[in-house]
Amino acid sequence: MKGESMDWVGLLGRVLMSAIFIWAGIGKAMAPAATMAYFAKDGLPVPGAAYAVALVVEIGGGILFLVGWRVRTAALVLAAWCIATAFVAHYHPGNREQMINFMKNVCMAGGFLQVLAFGAGRLSLDRR
Template structure:
């Protein structure tokens, strides 16, 4: 065992206030990023036939399977991101999902609404890549696993 393994981690009351603020901001950021995925996943559950039709309309194969995969990614990924569970991997999957859905569903950039949705997805991917780069922070299951 190394000497550093015997050093106890400071309790929350012993933490520097800026460390607590940073950990809190990380948690709040994960919650805010997750909200759109969780809400979107539940909206898909509420209207599966409509979503299968929408997925079919853009020419993706196996729309029922695509819908099931989207629901799992959005709800499962969103909840895992909030919890900070395997955060870097989950954030990477959600970032790829966001870019894919921007390209597949919001590629009519001449339509202002589609243009906004396209770049919203790209911006979400950017935020998620920040999570990939910097991790979940102290208030996460990942931090407890160390």
């Protein structure tokens, strides 16, 4: 694959990578009390602040990444978010399912670091 078709592959990659964050952020926005209770259960000291940060990172960062505007900054923030949430929410070595989620977060961080290194591609607002 070359040229223009790879531009579409890059856009599809951004769509797929951003979808989980936008979806999760909207879910959190629709259930603030339940989300903050979950954050408290995970031991976060200020669940309300964590909730606000989660909305900004997941919805805001997800949308920026999707459209490819300031994508390198969004990729860095989302990579850091993936690692932070991997350790806070999913690092339970005795629980195979949680460790699979942990490794998925690590994998997503790797994908974001690739975008940080190489950019969003030609079909992005950064290129306009």
